[in-house]
Amino acid sequence: MKLFLRQVRSLVKLSFLELWRRNDVFALLLLGLALMVPLSMATPFGAAGASRYLDEMALLLVWGFSLFIALGAGQRLFPPEFESRTIYPLLAKPISRGRLLVGKYIGAVAAAWSALAFFYVLFVASVLLRGGAFAAELPQAIVLHFAFVALAVAVSLLGSLLVTASANLSLSAIVLVGMFFFGRQLPEYAEGLNPALAWVVKAVYAVAPHAEFFDMRQRLVHGWGAVDGIVFSVVLLYARRARSPQEAPVRLGATALAAAAFAALAVPSAMRQLRGGDAMPQVVKGEGALAVAFGDARGTISRALVHKADTYYHGGIDVDCDHLGSHNHDEHGEGDHHVCHECEHGHDDDLDDHDGEHEGKHCFSDDPWAWINEHVRAPEIHRHLAGAESVEMMPWFWASVKADPHNIDAWTTAWFIADSSMKDKALALRVVSEGLGRNPDDPELLVCRGRTFYDRGRGDIAAARKAFSAAVEAADRILRAGGDPADERIIWARRFATAYLDRIEKKADSR
Amino acid sequence: MKSGSAVDIDSVSRSFGSVKAVDGLSLALAPGEIVGFLGTNGAGKTTTIKMTLGLLAPTSGTVKVLGGDPSDPRVRSHIGYMPEVATYYPYLDARELLSFYGGICGLDAKTVRRRTDELLDAVGLADAAKRPLKTYSKGMLQRAGIAQALLNDPDLLVLDEPFTGLDPLARIHFRELLLDLKRRGKTVFFSSHELGETELLCDRVAIMKKGHCVYQGPVRDLAGDGAANLERLFLKTLEEAK
Ligand SMILES: Nc1ncnc2c1ncn2[C@@H]1O[C@H](COP(=O)(O)OP(=O)(O)OP(=O)(O)O)[C@@H](O)[C@H]1O
Ligand SMILES: [Mg+2]
Numbered sequence: 001m002k003l004f005l006r007q008v009r010s011l012v013k014l015s016f017l018e019l020w021r022r023n024d025v026f027a028l029l030l031l032g033l034a035l036m037v038p039l040s041m042a043t044p045f046g047a048a049g050a051s052r053y054l055d056e057m058a059l060l061l062v063w064g065f066s067l068f069i070a071l072g073a074g075q076r077l078f079p080p081e082f083e084s085r086t087i088y089p090l091l092a093k094p095i096s097r098g099r100l101l102v103g104k105y106i107g108a109v110a111a112a113w114s115a116l117a118f119f120y121v122l123f124v125a126s127v128l129l130r131g132g133a134f135a136a137e138l139p140q141a142i143v144l145h146f147a148f149v150a151l152a153v154a155v156s157l158l159g160s161l162l163v164t165a166s167a168n169l170s171l172s173a174i175v176l177v178g179m180f181f182f183g184r185q186l187p188e189y190a191e192g193l194n195p196a197l198a199w200v201v202k203a204v205y206a207v208a209p210h211a212e213f214f215d216m217r218q219r220l221v222h223g224w225g226a227v228d229g230i231v232f233s234v235v236l237l238y239a240r241r242a243r244s245p246q247e248a249p250v251r252l253g254a255t256a257l258a259a260a261a262f263a264a265l266a267v268p269s270a271m272r273q274l275r276g277g278d279a280m281p282q283v284v285k286g287e288g289a290l291a292v293a294f295g296d297a298r299g300t301i302s303r304a305l306v307h308k309a310d311t312y313y314h315g316g317i318d319v320d321c322d323h324l325g326s327h328n329h330d331e332h333g334e335g336d337h338h339v340c341h342e343c344e345h346g347h348d349d350d351l352d353d354h355d356g357e358h359e360g361k362h363c364f365s366d367d368p369w370a371w372i373n374e375h376v377r378a379p380e381i382h383r384h385l386a387g388a389e390s391v392e393m394m395p396w397f398w399a400s401v402k403a404d405p406h407n408i409d410a411w412t413t414a415w416f417i418a419d420s421s422m423k424d425k426a427l428a429l430r431v432v433s434e435g436l437g438r439n440p441d442d443p444e445l446l447v448c449r450g451r452t453f454y455d456r457g458r459g460d461i462a463a464a465r466k467a468f469s470a471a472v473e474a475a476d477r478i479l480r481a482g483g484d485p486a487d488e489r490i491i492w493a494r495r496f497a498t499a500y501l502d503r504i505e506k507k508a509d510s511r
Numbered sequence: 512m513k514s515g516s517a518v519d520i521d522s523v524s525r526s527f528g529s530v531k532a533v534d535g536l537s538l539a540l541a542p543g544e545i546v547g548f549l550g551t552n553g554a555g556k557t558t559t560i561k562m563t564l565g566l567l568a569p570t571s572g573t574v575k576v577l578g579g580d581p582s583d584p585r586v587r588s589h590i591g592y593m594p595e596v597a598t599y600y601p602y603l604d605a606r607e608l609l610s611f612y613g614g615i616c617g618l619d620a621k622t623v624r625r626r627t628d629e630l631l632d633a634v635g636l637a638d639a640a641k642r643p644l645k646t647y648s649k650g651m652l653q654r655a656g657i658a659q660a661l662l663n664d665p666d667l668l669v670l671d672e673p674f675t676g677l678d679p680l681a682r683i684h685f686r687e688l689l690l691d692l693k694r695r696g697k698t699v700f701f702s703s704h705e706l707g708e709t710e711l712l713c714d715r716v717a718i719m720k721k722g723h724c725v726y727q728g729p730v731r732d733l734a735g736d737g738a739a740n741l742e743r744l745f746l747k748t749l750e751e752a753k
Binding site (some may be wrong): 075 | 594661
C-alpha cells in the first residue's frame with residue numbers, strides 16, 4: 001500500500017508538471033480574460049447593473065476550459081508514452097499494469113482538478129470583486145463539476161487506448177458536450193423518429209455518460225439554492241460508477257453508437273435541405289448563397305439570444321423545452337409576455353403577477369435519469385424577474401440586436417422590459433431610438449416610443465401623439481409600397497397607434 | 512532451471528505474426544557475470560531483452576529472472592532496464608525524471624534524493640540537471656537513461672545498446688561503472704553493436720542471427736591475438752551460420 005501511494009504520488013506529480021508546464025491553463029486564462037474583461041465593461045443600452053450574464057459566461061468558460069483540460073489530460077496519459085517509447089522503462093519498473101493505469105488516471109484527474117480549482121478561485125474572486133455573494137449551492141456546484149472532470153478524464157483515457165488522438169478528442173468532446181446540452185432531451189427527441197432510430201437514441205440515453213447531471217450553472221446564476229442531499233449523492237454515485245472499468249467500455253460503445261446515430265440522422269435531413277423546397281428561394285432570387293446562409297445564421301442567433309433573455313425572465317427556466325423544435329407560439333398562452341402585441345392582452349401591469357404559473361417540471365418524463373435532471377436542473381420554485389432586477393435581461397437583448405439589428409422582436413421586447421418591468425423611461429426611449437436608428441420608421445418601434453411618452457396618460461402627450469402618428473404613416477407607407485396587408489405586425493402597429501391617437505383626442509376633447 | 516542463475520532463458524521463441532523474432536533461444540547468466548548480446552539488425556536482441564523484463568511474453572518457452580517471473584513487479588524491483596531509444600518526458604529536467612522513476616520504484620524521498628545526486632554525478636549530468644530534457648542532446652538523453660536504470664541499485668542490469676551516442680570519455684567512464692557493479696556482484700546483460708567495448712567488458716558473449724543463437728561463450732576461448740579478436744569471431748560465426 002505504501003508502495004502504491006509512492007507510485008501514485010509520482011504519477012500525480014508527473015501529470016501536474018506536464019499540465020502546468022504546457023501553459024494550456026495560462027493560454028485559456030488569457031482567452032478567458034480577453035472575453036470576460038470587455039464583457040464586464042459592457043453597459044447594454046447604457047444600462048449598468050446586470051451581472052448574471054457575466055456569471056453565466058464565466059461559468060460557461062470554466063466548463064469549456066475544464067473539458068478541454070480534462071480531455072487533454074486523459075489523452076496524454078498513454079499515447080505519448082508509446083510514441084517516445086518511455087512506456088518500456090516505465091513498465092519495466094516494479095509497478096503492475098493495472099496499478100499504472102489507475103495511478104495515471106488519478107494523476108490526470110488530480111492535475112485537471114488543480115486547473116479547475118484555479119479557475120474557480122478566479123471565478124469566485126471575480127464575483128466578489130463585483131460585489132456579489134454566493135449561497136449554499138456553490139460548494140455543491142463545484143463538487144459536481146469536479147466529479148464531471150473525473151468522468152471526462154476517464155472517457156478520454158479510455159478513448160485514447162482505442163482510437164487515434166484526434167478521433168478520441170473529437171468523439172469524446174462531441175459526446176460530452178452533446179450530452180451536456182441535449183442529454184435530457186433525448187427521450188423527447190426519440191419520439192419524433194422512426195422506430196429504429198428512436199431505439200438507438202434511447203439506448204444512447206440509457207448508457208451514454210450523462211454530463212448534464214453535473215451542471216448546476218443555472219442554479220448558481222439564478223440562485224435556486226442547493227440540490228437535495230439525496231439527489232446530490234446519487235449524482236456522485238453515478239460519476240463513480242460511470243467511470244468504473246466495467247461500465248466505461250459500455251459507455252464508449254454507446255459513444256460510437258451516438259456518433260453513428262447522429263450521422264444517420266444528419267445525412268437525410270441535410271440532403272432534404274440541399275434539395276431545396278422552401279429553404280432556398282432567396283438563392284433563386286439571385287442572392288449569394290453565402291449571404292443567405294450567413295443572414296440566416298444571424299437571425300437564428302439573434303432569436304436564440306432573445307430566447308435566452310426569456311429564460312432569464314423565468315428565473316433561468318427554459319419554458320420552451322416541452323415543445324422542442326416546434327416553437328409554436330400558439331401554445332404559449334397566458335404565460336407569454338414577450339412582444340408588444342401580446343402585451344395588449346392585459347400584460348401592461350406588473351409582470352410578476354403570474355408567479356408559479358408554469359410548472360418547472362414539465363420538461364421531464366419519468367425515467368431515473370429524468371428524475372436526477374428534474375432535481376438538479378429545475379428549481380423548486382418558479383420566480384420571475386421583476387423591477388430593477390430585470391436589467392439582467394438587457395445584455396442578452398443587446399447581444400441579440402447586435403447579431404441581427406433587424407430583429408424587431410428583440411428591440412420591442414427589450415423596450416417592454418425597460419418600460420414596464422424596470423419602469424426606466426430613459427432606458428426604454430434609448431432602446432427605441434437605437435432600434436429606430438437601425439430600422440428607420442419601423443411602425444412597431446414607433447408605437448413603443450409613443451407608449452413610453454404617453455405613460456398611461458401622464459407623460460409627454462405631444463411627443464406621444466407625434467410618435468403614434470408617425471407609426472400610422474409608416475404602416476400606411478409600407479402597405480402602399482406593396483407590403484403584405486395580412487402582415488400582423490403592421491396591422492397590429494397601425495391599430496394600436498390609432499387606438500392611442502383616439503384616446504389622446506378624446507382626452508383633449510374632454511378638457 | 513539452473514539454480515542460482517540471474518537470468519535463465521529456456522527454449523524461448525517469440526513470433527510477431529509470421530516473423531519469428533526469436534527461435535528456440537536458451538541462455539543463462541550467472542550472478543556477477545557481464546554478458547554481451549551481439550547480432551545483426553533484426554536478429555532478435557531487443558525482443559529477447561523485452562522478454563527478460565516481462566514486457567513481452569514468449570510464444571513458447573520460459574524466462575526466469577532472479578529466480579522469479581519477470582512479469583511479477585516484485586521481481587522487477589531488483590532489475591534495472593535501459594531501453595534502446597527513448598525520448599524521456601521533455602518537460603521534466605533530469606532531477607525530476609529520476610525523482611519520478613524513484614517514486615515508481617517505491618523508493619522513499621530521502622533515498623531518491625541521495626541516489627539522484629550520486630547518479631547525476633556518475634553519468635556526468637550534474638551541471639545540466641536543471642535543464643528540461645527537451646533541450647538535451649542524444650548522448651545526454653542516453654546518460655539520463657543509464658541513470659534511471661541504476662536508480663534502484665539493481666541486482667540485474669539489462670541494457671539495450673547502451674553505448675550508442677556516448678562520447679569516448681563517457682564510454683570509458685561507463686565501462687568503469689559497469690565493472691564496478693560487477694565487482695559488487697551485480698549481473699549485467701547488454702546488447703551492442705560496439706564490438707570493441709564488448710570485448711573489453713564481457714565475460715561471455717552470445718551472438719544472434721535471425722532469431723537463433725549462433726554462438727555462446729567467452730571471447731578469449733578462441734585463442735586471443737589482439738584487439739580485433741571479437742570482430743573476427745563475430746564475422747566467422749556469422750559466416751559459418753549461413
Ligand atoms: N512489435 C513488433 N511487431 C512486429 N515485428 C516485430 C516487433 N518487434 C520486433 N519485430 C521483428 O522481430 C525481429 C527482431 O527484432 P528486434 O528488435 O528484436 O531486433 P534487434 O536484434 O534488436 O535489432 P537491432 O540491432 O536493429 O536493434 C525483426 O524482424 C523485427 O522486425
Ligand atoms: Mg534492438
